[in-house]
Amino acid sequence: MVKMYYDQDAQLDVLKGKTVAVIGYGSQGHAQAQNLRDSGVHVIIGLRPGRSWEQAEQDGFEVFEVDEAVRRADVVQLLLPDEVQAKVYQEQVAPHLKSGSALFFSHGFNIHFGQIQPASDVDVVLIAPKGPGHLVRRVYVEGFGVPALIAVHQNASGQAKELGLAYAKGIGATRAGVIETTFKEETETDLFGEQAVLCGGVSELVKAGFETLVEAGYQPEIAYFECLHELKLIVDLMYEGGLANMRYSVSDTAEYGDYSSGKRVVGEASRQAMKEVLKEIQDGTFARNWIDENRQGRPNFQRLREEERNHQLERVGAELRRMMAWLDGKKKEPVQS
Numbered sequence: 001m002v003k004m005y006y007d008q009d010a011q012l013d014v015l016k017g018k019t020v021a022v023i024g025y026g027s028q029g030h031a032q033a034q035n036l037r038d039s040g041v042h043v044i045i046g047l048r049p050g051r052s053w054e055q056a057e058q059d060g061f062e063v064f065e066v067d068e069a070v071r072r073a074d075v076v077q078l079l080l081p082d083e084v085q086a087k088v089y090q091e092q093v094a095p096h097l098k099s100g101s102a103l104f105f106s107h108g109f110n111i112h113f114g115q116i117q118p119a120s121d122v123d124v125v126l127i128a129p130k131g132p133g134h135l136v137r138r139v140y141v142e143g144f145g146v147p148a149l150i151a152v153h154q155n156a157s158g159q160a161k162e163l164g165l166a167y168a169k170g171i172g173a174t175r176a177g178v179i180e181t182t183f184k185e186e187t188e189t190d191l192f193g194e195q196a197v198l199c200g201g202v203s204e205l206v207k208a209g210f211e212t213l214v215e216a217g218y219q220p221e222i223a224y225f226e227c228l229h230e231l232k233l234i235v236d237l238m239y240e241g242g243l244a245n246m247r248y249s250v251s252d253t254a255e256y257g258d259y260s261s262g263k264r265v266v267g268e269a270s271r272q273a274m275k276e277v278l279k280e281i282q283d284g285t286f287a288r289n290w291i292d293e294n295r296q297g298r299p300n301f302q303r304l305r306e307e308e309r310n311h312q313l314e315r316v317g318a319e320l321r322r323m324m325a326w327l328d329g330k331k332k333e334p335v336q337s
């Protein structure tokens, strides 16, 4: 049986008198910094001058250049994009990390693939929320938390796990539950999940369904409602009670269609492809490709991002969201970074 850690297993006092430097103020950075502050933890932000710096100051944080924030910190949480962490670490973190301090991550990529190799006199801990940063903040404010994973790569202080659990409590994760893992397991499962299921898998399934209906002559707006908009409602049911809860709520017609046609759409070929994707994550092929793509200035990433943004599905969806008044009040168009 998996061991889950909850609020009662974590002591916020472990962070009492310590300064946490959150490096980066994006999806995870803004959420974790605000949650920690609301939990009574002393938080400073490390950034480069720019949009995030202005936002963090507007949100009431003390903001410093990365090296200065590191010098002031007992805990340094690296919430930079994975592809820039190694360079920033080498140039602005490692030379200033205090002996006996702690280096935190929310994804194990750079430790697991050897891009960052910390000195032996610091704790190295992973606290990985299993959800997008904006939900980490929203759910915390609502009084609950996004579950997370904890792993200890180095325990120089002898208290790394206690420190990690205190941090997890500070961001609200122990309200939901924290599972112990390793940097390897978190990295490989997270990369697999975002590629084969959550982002890549679902996006291609939605696009294929939308295009199948549109190419067959149906109205794009109906195809959008059927294949994307309604997906949230279905996934909410799965979130609340598993596949069984979704199948309980949909019609028997839909449930029978689920059983009779689902495996024809996502069948043995898809399962084989998933195994290949996982193998390329495990043997480092994906990591090398991603690191190389960034070294070359992201030509393929930018091209593919542009193609996807111009997909008919996106255009139809944007128009429908403008028309759906109730949604307008809740969701802003995604920030075009």
Ligand SMILES: NC(=O)C1=CN([C@@H]2O[C@H](COP(=O)(O)OP(=O)(O)OC[C@H]3O[C@@H](n4cnc5c(N)ncnc54)[C@H](OP(=O)(O)O)[C@@H]3O)[C@@H](O)[C@H]2O)C=CC1
Pocket (backbone or CB within 6 Å): 023, 024, 025, 026, 027, 028, 029, 046, 047, 048, 049, 050, 051, 052, 053, 066, 078, 079, 080, 081, 082, 084, 088, 106, 107, 128, 129, 130, 131, 132, 133, 134
């Ligand atoms: N997004 C998510 O929901 C999740 C992310 N994670 C992990 O969290 C970590 C952070 O990801 P995420 O929050 O998505 O990142 P974002 O891209 O949302 O934010 C990155 C932040 O880093 C800053 N930054 C970028 N480059 C530099 C630099 N050279 N020097 C200083 N600051 C810089 C950006 O500021 P600027 O405005 O100047 O560009 C921005 O504030 C990653 O390890 C990721 O894998 C884990 C779980 C979920």
Ligand SMILES: CC(=O)[C@](C)(O)C(=O)O
Pocket (backbone or CB within 6 Å): 129, 130, 131, 132, 133, 190, 194, 198, 199
């Ligand atoms: C939200 C999350 O954990 C992801 C999809 O893996 C990520 O954004 O890195």
